[in-house]
Amino acid sequence: MLIAVDTEWARDKPFCLSFSSQPGTATVIRADQVQALTAFNEQLQEPETLTVLHNALYDLPVLAQMGVYPAKIADTMVMAYLLQDEPQALKQLAYRHCGMIMTDYKDMVEAKTEELALDYLLQIVSQPWPKPAPVLEWAKGEPKVRQPQNIQRKALRILKAGKDFALKWKTISEGKEIVEERLGPLRAGELCDIPHEDAVFYAARDADATIRIYPILWERIQSQGLEGTFWRDMRMLPMVINMMKNGILIDQEKFAELSQYFQTKMDQIQGRIQLQVGKLLDNKVVNPGSSQQMATLIYDKLELHLKGGKHKAKKGGKQKSTAAEVLKRYVGLHPVVKDIMDWRGYQKLKSTYADAIPKLVKEDGRIHTHLKVTRTSTGRLSSASPNLMAQPVRSEEGRRIRDCFIAAPGYVLVSGDYSAIEMKVVASESADGRMLEIFWSGGDIHTQTASDMFGIPTDKVDAKKHRYPAKRVGFGILYMITAEGLQRELAADGVDWTLQECEDKIKAWFRIYSGVADYMKRNGEFAKRYGYVKDMWGRRRYVPGIRSTNKWIRMEAERQAGNAPIQMGAQGIIKEAMGRLVPVYPDLGIKPLLQIHDEILWEMPEEMVSVALPIIEEIMCASVPSTFLAPVAVDFEIGKRWGSMKDY
């Protein structure tokens, strides 16, 4: 039994759901029709009912609020994502495959939206507003104080235009806060605002479109052998939803303290820079955040350059890079260089983390990220607002940010991270004897790489100082880094190898792991012949650039084709594990908080650790194809704060 379902939301709560089992027909149940919803839920809980949704990540939580819990789901948006040549939007899918022309939600409620906006703007112009605070801006390296327009004048301007009130208000980014504080945000028209028949028709049409599209996409999924990949994605979705719902508790005071601390540091450093080089820049205020100004300072005024290096302008009129990787080499030449780098470091930590994250906290004191499952070309998840997958961990100061993410009282944070995961995937895929031997004998390939590049014994390898840079070098070589690229990478880590040495190292690496070399070669040939590559689970990535006449595009596609089967294979492992964990973890009373590509972060009662960890470990390690050739290991860490977790 196939039922397509869609939900509608209005005024901060579920408005209705629609369902369809037959193209051309659909039924709507209002959110207040309790009996109907109960009966409907019973139907969806039947094991033989397949509930088809378009964007389950959105609909499942809404359905849950209506007391509807489908037993088995299929998501047409994920299907379109896997197929890669389909649009992900329902309306475009419906047009392409069924010729349905569907009214956009925005158009549907536009009249009401405009009415509300007009009323809102009239309210604004009819009352006085405080003069907005002057803002400090940078204009071509010079600080300027700008007096923003009063919001009243802005509103008046929109009114005078006579149309698109809501749209124009939306584009205003400055000065809306005080209005929203007093009047609340501008409300858009919603389904509850338009005539009932129109709302019903609109809602029904989405379910109708979904039921029509499903068989068409399913046929294509089957013909490409993507069924396994598709159902694996479906099985793990509940855990992704749960992660977003759970969120992570933060220590807001600590964030504020850190912000202060970073600001103090920046002020100190800026003062020093000003004294050192202000004169060179005509005594203008030095802004280390302006790469342009810094390029002028470093290359034109100070004329810093390496021995033998010529001072020459960049071709094409582009400014020379002032990225940390480059600046690092000039540190010994002038004290301002280190100051610029340090200032940037604090600026990054302050603006991206310390200041930004507390603004996103919800009433439960927790940060709820938006996880996306259809946004990467390799099947990885992505995280946004904030991107919890990119919280600092590698620097001491940065880890203080992570320390602001904490476990609730009585709970602990637990993380489980696959060991050397993509190396194991490629070892298995290529059946490379040498690499498999490392893993089977309990060796750590990243530590070996570190020992090699830093010229130190493995027992002297430090996790942060040596092993992390070694990861980049190891994966760099695997994924076809050039000798020049490797030299640059090593130089950034303070390792100075000649170009020849780098070239030899890459050659030697692929000679040692000759099975990997053969595999990469076969994979590249497959890509050229078929225009796509696939991983051990059957997931595909199309690489059209592989046949481009543009050399840069073609080479880029070759590297993407080399990386894709391996990154896809690794993400498939963790998705498989998540799917297997879905029926297990709720009964353990443990909460999944986040997936970070090859890691799962949990929050659990302290007393659950000894019970839950072995179960999680068992499942994660077992979630590989039966043909997988490498041993799988997961490293667990535990702690009260995310930045101070200890090996378990």
Place this chain on the structure above:
DNA sequence: TGAGGATGCCAC
């Protein structure tokens, strides 16, 4: 004064 490119940098 907002959109979007360029630059730089956080994570895996």
Place this chain on the structure above:
DNA sequence: AAACGTGGCATCCTCA
């Protein structure tokens, strides 16, 4: 950085 890959995000700057 310039030719390891996958992401998201803040700031500066130019342009309209």
